[in-house]
Amino acid sequence: MVCLGNICRSPLAEGILLKSCIDAGLHWQIDSAGTNGYHTGEPPHHLSQKVAKKNGIDISSQVSRKFKKEDILAFDRIYVMADDVMQEVKKIAGNYFDKNKVDYFLNELHPSKNLDVPDPWYGDEDGYDEAYQLIDEACAALLKNYFATLQTTQSNV
Ligand code: 4NP
Numbered sequence: 001m002v003c004l005g006n007i008c009r010s011p012l013a014e015g016i017l018l019k020s021c022i023d024a025g026l027h028w029q030i031d032s033a034g035t036n037g038y039h040t041g042e043p044p045h046h047l048s049q050k051v052a053k054k055n056g057i058d059i060s061s062q063v064s065r066k067f068k069k070e071d072i073l074a075f076d077r078i079y080v081m082a083d084d085v086m087q088e089v090k091k092i093a094g095n096y097f098d099k100n101k102v103d104y105f106l107n108e109l110h111p112s113k114n115l116d117v118p119d120p121w122y123g124d125e126d127g128y129d130e131a132y133q134l135i136d137e138a139c140a141a142l143l144k145n146y147f148a149t150l151q152t153t154q155s156n157v
Pocket of ligand 1: 003005006007008009010034036119121
């Protein structure tokens, strides 16, 4: 899960997807990172922590880190929160970039639309609530799409 600062959106995405995977019995390794590195070593923004906690998810132990090109090799899927993040991921990844692995996170919910999760960084708590809801819906869609693909693959064997 990748955003710019790795303190607002992608920590929510990491926390929500991790909980969803545990609930679904999936043992996926979930991580998040930011393309700008401005907040490396910091915990998630206090409002991201607050909205996560309101929804029963503790993200307080996450630590911001910068996205690196080796992440493209280390993970099966890389989800970007917005188009500016996609452009930065392409720059950082260089010739490691793999279009089959990297996608806009909201494409799980709205295929091929390349939509942004709005950045709540400059706003108030409402923006963080909205980001939470959108990310939560996209996580649910991701798992639904995963299980649908799994079923199709298995019935073809
Ligand atoms: P995020 O929000 O990408 O959702 O973590 C931001 C946090 C910090 C900055 C930009 C976006 N910043 O420029 O410091």
